[in-house]
Amino acid sequence: MDMKTRVFTALAAVTVAVAACGGSAATPAPVDWKTATTAGAGGVDAVCAAGKVEGTVNLIATPPDWANYGQMITDFTAKYGIKVQSDQPDAGSQDEINAAKQLAGTGRQPDVFDLGTAVALANTAMYAPYQVATWKDIPAANKEATGLWFNNYTGFMTIGFDSSLGTIAKMSDLADAKFKGKVALNGDPTKTGAGFNGVVVAALANGGSADNIQPGIDFYKKLTDSGNLIPVDPAPATIASGQTPIVIDWSYNNGPQIAALAPKGITWSVVVPSDAAPVAAYYNSAINKDAAHPAAARCWMEYAFSDAGQNTWLKGFAMPVRLAAMQTAGTVDKAALAAINPPTTAPVMLTPAQTDAAKALLTDQWKFITIQ
Amino acid sequence: MTEPSASMSTPSASSTVAGPAQSGAGTSRFKGAGNYLALLPFLFYVGLFLVLPTLIVTLGALSTNDGQLTMSNIAALFTTDVFLASLIKSLELAVITAVLGAVVGGLLCWAVVRGDPNGLLRQLVVAASGVLAQFGGVMLAFAFLATFGFNGLITLFLKNNLGIGMDMSWLYSLTGLAIVYTYFQIPLMLIIFLPSLDGLRQEWFDASASLGGSAWSFWRHVGGPILAPSFLGALLLLFTNAFSAYATAQALISQGCVLITQQIACQMQSEVILGQENVGKALALWMIVIVSVVMLIYAWIQRRASRWVK
Amino acid sequence: MGALSEKNALIERPRGAGKRRRAPAGQRVARLAILVLVLGYLVVPLLAMLEFSTRGDLDKATNTFPRSLQAFAAIFTYPNLVDGILASLQIAALTVFGMLLLLVPTMVWTVVRVPRMRRVIEFLCLLPLAIPAIVIVVGIAPVYQWMGQHLGSIGGSPLTLTFISIILVLPYSYRAIDASLRSIDVATLADAARSLGAGWPRTIFQVIVPNIRGGILSASVLAIALVLGEFTISNLLSFSTVQVVIYLLGKRDPYVSVAVSLVALVFAFVLLFVISRFAPGADTSTQRAAEEPA
Numbered sequence: 001m002d003m004k005t006r007v008f009t010a011l012a013a014v015t016v017a018v019a020a021c022g023g024s025a026a027t028p029a030p031v032d033w034k035t036a037t038t039a040g041a042g043g044v045d046a047v048c049a050a051g052k053v054e055g056t057v058n059l060i061a062t063p064p065d066w067a068n069y070g071q072m073i074t075d076f077t078a079k080y081g082i083k084v085q086s087d088q089p090d091a092g093s094q095d096e097i098n099a100a101k102q103l104a105g106t107g108r109q110p111d112v113f114d115l116g117t118a119v120a121l122a123n124t125a126m127y128a129p130y131q132v133a134t135w136k137d138i139p140a141a142n143k144e145a146t147g148l149w150f151n152n153y154t155g156f157m158t159i160g161f162d163s164s165l166g167t168i169a170k171m172s173d174l175a176d177a178k179f180k181g182k183v184a185l186n187g188d189p190t191k192t193g194a195g196f197n198g199v200v201v202a203a204l205a206n207g208g209s210a211d212n213i214q215p216g217i218d219f220y221k222k223l224t225d226s227g228n229l230i231p232v233d234p235a236p237a238t239i240a241s242g243q244t245p246i247v248i249d250w251s252y253n254n255g256p257q258i259a260a261l262a263p264k265g266i267t268w269s270v271v272v273p274s275d276a277a278p279v280a281a282y283y284n285s286a287i288n289k290d291a292a293h294p295a296a297a298r299c300w301m302e303y304a305f306s307d308a309g310q311n312t313w314l315k316g317f318a319m320p321v322r323l324a325a326m327q328t329a330g331t332v333d334k335a336a337l338a339a340i341n342p343p344t345t346a347p348v349m350l351t352p353a354q355t356d357a358a359k360a361l362l363t364d365q366w367k368f369i370t371i372q
Numbered sequence: 373m374t375e376p377s378a379s380m381s382t383p384s385a386s387s388t389v390a391g392p393a394q395s396g397a398g399t400s401r402f403k404g405a406g407n408y409l410a411l412l413p414f415l416f417y418v419g420l421f422l423v424l425p426t427l428i429v430t431l432g433a434l435s436t437n438d439g440q441l442t443m444s445n446i447a448a449l450f451t452t453d454v455f456l457a458s459l460i461k462s463l464e465l466a467v468i469t470a471v472l473g474a475v476v477g478g479l480l481c482w483a484v485v486r487g488d489p490n491g492l493l494r495q496l497v498v499a500a501s502g503v504l505a506q507f508g509g510v511m512l513a514f515a516f517l518a519t520f521g522f523n524g525l526i527t528l529f530l531k532n533n534l535g536i537g538m539d540m541s542w543l544y545s546l547t548g549l550a551i552v553y554t555y556f557q558i559p560l561m562l563i564i565f566l567p568s569l570d571g572l573r574q575e576w577f578d579a580s581a582s583l584g585g586s587a588w589s590f591w592r593h594v595g596g597p598i599l600a601p602s603f604l605g606a607l608l609l610l611f612t613n614a615f616s617a618y619a620t621a622q623a624l625i626s627q628g629c630v631l632i633t634q635q636i637a638c639q640m641q642s643e644v645i646l647g648q649e650n651v652g653k654a655l656a657l658w659m660i661v662i663v664s665v666v667m668l669i670y671a672w673i674q675r676r677a678s679r680w681v682k
Numbered sequence: 683m684g685a686l687s688e689k690n691a692l693i694e695r696p697r698g699a700g701k702r703r704r705a706p707a708g709q710r711v712a713r714l715a716i717l718v719l720v721l722g723y724l725v726v727p728l729l730a731m732l733e734f735s736t737r738g739d740l741d742k743a744t745n746t747f748p749r750s751l752q753a754f755a756a757i758f759t760y761p762n763l764v765d766g767i768l769a770s771l772q773i774a775a776l777t778v779f780g781m782l783l784l785l786v787p788t789m790v791w792t793v794v795r796v797p798r799m800r801r802v803i804e805f806l807c808l809l810p811l812a813i814p815a816i817v818i819v820v821g822i823a824p825v826y827q828w829m830g831q832h833l834g835s836i837g838g839s840p841l842t843l844t845f846i847s848i849i850l851v852l853p854y855s856y857r858a859i860d861a862s863l864r865s866i867d868v869a870t871l872a873d874a875a876r877s878l879g880a881g882w883p884r885t886i887f888q889v890i891v892p893n894i895r896g897g898i899l900s901a902s903v904l905a906i907a908l909v910l911g912e913f914t915i916s917n918l919l920s921f922s923t924v925q926v927v928i929y930l931l932g933k934r935d936p937y938v939s940v941a942v943s944l945v946a947l948v949f950a951f952v953l954l955f956v957i958s959r960f961a962p963g964a965d966t967s968t969q970r971a972a973e974e975p976a
Contacts (some may be wrong), residue, residue, distance in 0.1 A: 233627050236935070237939070238933065242517075263740060410795070417784060424821070428821040514940050612812070640819075663813070
């Protein structure tokens with residue numbers, strides 16, 4: 001063959017090869033991750049591959065020692081190569097919504113939310129519906145039907161305290177005069193889930209119920225007037241520095257402090273108050289409708305609700321929403337579950353209707369936090 | 373007395389303010405309106421980043437959510453208990469720490485000025501004051517917690533060495549906040565007031581002494597009246613400083629909206645964004661009004677004081 | 683002034699009246715007491731910060747805390763912290779540059795050409811003192827929101843805080859530069875330069891500026907101190923400057939946040955002290971400028 005023929009043949013061969021390649025694979029239509037309501041045909045891998053292209057996911061209010069988020073973030077980045085930008089770790093639920101509104105369109109807005117129920121219900125217009133791959137495992141009562149929000153994990157309301165202060169076993173102990181200036185509630189009840197449920201447990205301890213949290217509000221007003229309750233948001237640092245030696249917070253926040261504070265010479269104890277039924281409340285995951293990284297956001301959601309993600313929460317002393325399904329399937333981390341040692345009494349969990357009513361009452365009455 | 377000020381080193385300096393007629397060689401191109409043009413960049417910048425936000429706040433304070441004019445937001449200060457309480461707390465705190473800071477700071481000034489003007493003590497104290505006056509907010513809160521917190525230096529010292537258990541609740545009262553605020557008020561007083569004490573001439577003291585007066589009568593008849601305007605001016609500045617402070621209070625009292633600055637921030641970040649934002653602006657407007665009144669009094673006092681210290 | 687001193691010399695000086703003579707014992711005791719008490723009050727929290735930040739883990743055997751620099755070393759393990767420090771330093775540099783560019787020509791021009799505007803400029807520069815930072819944030823938030831949405835990544839970067847920082851430093855920097863300007867004869871200098879053929883830029887930058895070095899220096903140092911200490915506006919506009927990061931970090935790890943606060947303090951103190959000791963006239967200008975925490 002002469003040169004010209006060789007070139008033509010080569011070109012023809014290449015063209016045929018390319019055509020064959022192009023023709024054999026069914027090129028899927030590109031997915032618009034901003035509106036995708038499920039992982040779709042490509043499954044979780046497709047979501048996360050698209051997320052990796054986006055490169056980052058913006059989280060908010062996910063402190064490393066809150067339900068083991070630190071471990072979850074590390075594992076997630078290791079598995080999918082998506083960088084996690086964790087902003088404002090100590091923001092409350094309302095702060096998350098405010099940040100989303102204020103930073104809308106800047107690329108810095110949060111991609112996913114982790115909200116207390118009261119705030120979650122009030123802002124459904126901000127979420128994009130999405131059903132994770134393990135959607136079926138989430139009980140119907142624990143999710144919004146189209147996937148706007150869904151429960152993620154829960155714990156129990158506890159009192160954590162520095163043992164050198166003595167013994168505390170119930171809510172009424174907190175009113176003791178020797179605890180003046182030492183009691184802190186984790187967050188403003190009108191803005192955060194932990195604070196909200198702190199009022200609920202106080203209500204239950206003082207003759208109230210899930211429908212009537214007024215006694216709880218009165219209890220905290222009494223503590224404020226006597227100077228026992230201080231207007232400080234507790235955090236690992238405030239506990240270590242001794243600013244808040246008694247903290248009313250979730251078991252998955254107070255629990256890890258035991259190990260964290262031991263090297264600093266503080267013996268931290270955690271109890272579920274004995275004068276009230278155990279209070280539990282699920283937090284809620286939702287995807288920001290206006291997320292700057294929609295695929296990465298959905299990938300994060302898929303990971304959090306996979307067995308690995310749910311077990312990570314379990315290791316952080318939080319009970320994941322798929323616990324029952326995972327126990328049936330045998331995929332649950334038994335050691336972690338045993339370590340939690342949940343109370344045997346059935347916990348009290350407020351329904352959305354009760355939450356709304358309680359929130360209205362709080363917004364009206366929670367105004368007495370002040371200094372003398 | 374009309375002695376030339378120590379800061380005016382040459383007599384001709386006074387001609388600087390005498391008027392453009394004496395500055396000679398300006399070309400005719402730059403006379404008149406043209407001169408003012410060169411100030412435009414500055415005026416434009418300040419207009420955009422200072423005046424505009426103030427106008428936005430004022431307009432917002434006077435509007436309802438639908439954009440109509442209303443006085444209800446402004447009136448909300450008096451009709452809402454929480455707002456009024458936070459304003460009163462802020463005013464109380466500002467007055468107490470202004471007086472404390474002025475008195476203690478004034479004494480410190482006196483102690484420093486008695487020493488060598490170029491000495492190490494003075495330079496150290498002035499440099500330290502420059503930093504500590506700026507040392508508000510977050511760092512100050514930490515410093516006090518490191519001192520008086522449950523595991524703080526003083527608390528542990530008292531507990532381990534003297535067996536005294538300290539009750540930390542005082543830090544979260546008005547008293548505690550006042551003590552923390554005073555920490556940056558004293559250095560601020562030093563910085564503002566020291567130059568005035570410097571201006572007190574040794575000759576005046578000598579003259580008074582030579583006429584048979586004691587130290588007390590000097591202060592009462594000579595030093596006091598001369599220093600009074602700048603002392604009062606400094607007091608007013610300290611008041612403004614404490615009244616406007618946000619960071620320190622926020623770092624210590626992270627829950628609740630106790631002072632008016634915190635209340636404004638709370639309204640800005642409240643749940644019902646639209647409705648409360650304008651109320652927050654109304655509170656901000658009230659703050660502007662109060663501080664402006666104080667600054668006007670300050671300016672008036674300064675003009676009187678400048679008679680002595682020029 | 684000279685005449686009065688001469689007259690004094692002729693009059694017999696009563697005991698204790700001379701500046702160079704030793705003050706009466708009562709006064710000396712009072713002075714010492716005040717210095718010890720007040721400076722003690724100011725120094726104790728700083729010592730406590732030092733002690734707190736150098737606390738190692740509890741030694742169970744002796745029930746004491748050994749000294750350790752682990753908190754200071756840990757500063758570098760927080761990338762947010764390092765980013766925050768860098769962001770604040772950049773904002774500080776830009777603010778100094780912008781403030782000088784804005785203020786120096788304006789003030790010189792005012793003194794030489796339009797002295798009537800001096801009061802107006804002074805008032806405008808004092809205005810930020812009258813408008814608390816929290817109020818400025820409330821008004822400026824929409825502007826920043828617009829910038830973040832329409833100006834891409836630059837619009838959302840903390841460097842945009844420079845615009846507000848320049849406004850915040852105006853009162854202090856104005857007074858510092860003003861003190862310097864009042865101490866030299868600006869009009870004569872300017873006329874001399876102009877009559878020798880220099881244009882206005884050259885007059886300002888090559889003739890007048892070298893003479894007000896002290897004021898410029900202290901204005902710059904004040905600006906740096908203010909930017910490094912600014913919390914309110916950064917926090918409410920959701921920017922991560924050094925104070926915001928310290929605040930957030932303070933909730934996670936108190937030891938590191940106290941350590942980094944101490945470092946910031948010492949840095950600013952050394953800077954101010956060195957400037958005041960070695961720059962001529964700078965310490966007077968610094969004193970004439972009021973300072974306040976943001």
